[in-house]
Amino acid sequence: MGKKKQARRKIFHKLKILLIILCFTVGVLGLLYPYISEAWNRYLNRGTIGNYDRIVKQTDEKRKNELWKAAKVYNRKHPVNTLYDAFSGEKKSNADSEYEKVLNVNGEGMMGYLEIPAIDMTLSIYHGTSAKVLRQYVGHLPGTSLPVGGKGTHAVLSAHRGLPSAKLFTDLDQVKKGDLFYIYILDHAMAYEVDQIKVVTPDRVEDMAIDPEQDYVTLVTCTPYGVNTHRLLVRGHRTAFPAKPDTAAPRNASGMNWKYLIWAGIAAAVILLFLAGYRRRKRKRTQN
Incomplete structure (x- = not known):
């Protein structure tokens, strides 16, 4: 009975860790979303502009x-x-x-x-x-x-x-x-x-x-x-x-994008520190 209780406790503990990691990951993605979506929109615009320039170049002068x-x-x-x-x-x-x-x-x-x-x-x-x-x-x-x-x-x-x-x-x-x-x-x-x-x-x-x-x-x-x-x-x-x-240099050269990257970096650092601390505690428990 004690072993079953201990096994359930371990499973619950792992689920708790996974939930915390998931929450942090969602938070990081939320912070990065405006940056990623803006980068994607710039990519789309570069693509449409490049395609437009190619078509114009291929179009004869008369047309x-x-x-x-x-x-x-x-x-x-x-x-x-x-x-x-x-x-x-x-x-x-x-x-x-x-x-x-x-x-x-x-x-x-x-x-x-x-x-x-x-x-x-x-x-x-x-x-x-x-x-x-x-x-x-x-x-x-x-x-x-x-x-x-x-x-x-x-x-x-x-x-x-x-x-x-x-x-x-x-x-x-x-x-x-x-x-x-x-x-x-x-x-x-x-x-x-x-x-x-x-x-x-x-x-x-x-x-x-x-x-x-x-x-x-x-x-x-x-x-x-x-x-x-x-x-x-x-x-x-x-x-x-x-x-x-x-x-x-544009007036917004150090604006919005850097803000999101800084916050995302902080969140990622917190996740890594948490995981490192968890692994250390787990090793100590195993050694004991």
Whole structure:
């Protein structure tokens, strides 16, 4: 009877140890999740951008010129932006069949990509602002100018902020006036200098209207972080593409990712210390 009780106690003790290890492991994975998911999203974006660049390179010049001209014609036919909140979940009829075809070089809705050196972010730009697009990429707001530049155009690009699975525009509030961001469409590269940063309510859309004399792009996301009652608008005007694009360290270079790695490292160290202590105690009991 005593042996059975002792065996049950050993089994219970082992189960307790396993449960503790499991809890610590889940904790470590929980701390690492934002870092891992963000790394995965960057990997996905690098893949889509690399694939896009390959397709553009393989496309003959005549076809690329046709796609570029079609986008310019589309913008001339839409001299006024039809504006609404990209994050409202409302269905709009602006995404017509013509819109879906213009700049759809890879047949999957990707029209180009956006680079923001100040926050170390490069993201694919897709047609529309569907939930599927905004989970991983930047969405072009239908009803606004296509991002091919030119006087009398104003493209609006939207992305989420604060998603646990991807940073996207999480650090957009760190962008400052005078910063540059770049848009790559087909084999064209365009630079925009930030000249206006505003926080507005979702119904205030007039700042995204077209100015007949300007070439604007506005980046839009939700704010405040985690509350999302307002919209952060970061507008840039077209400027000359620099001979040497900005390679300075981004403002968030030592930000969120390191925090998660440090906490994960601490948790892993605690697990290892616990296991080492358990093995020492077990050895002592065996020797005794």
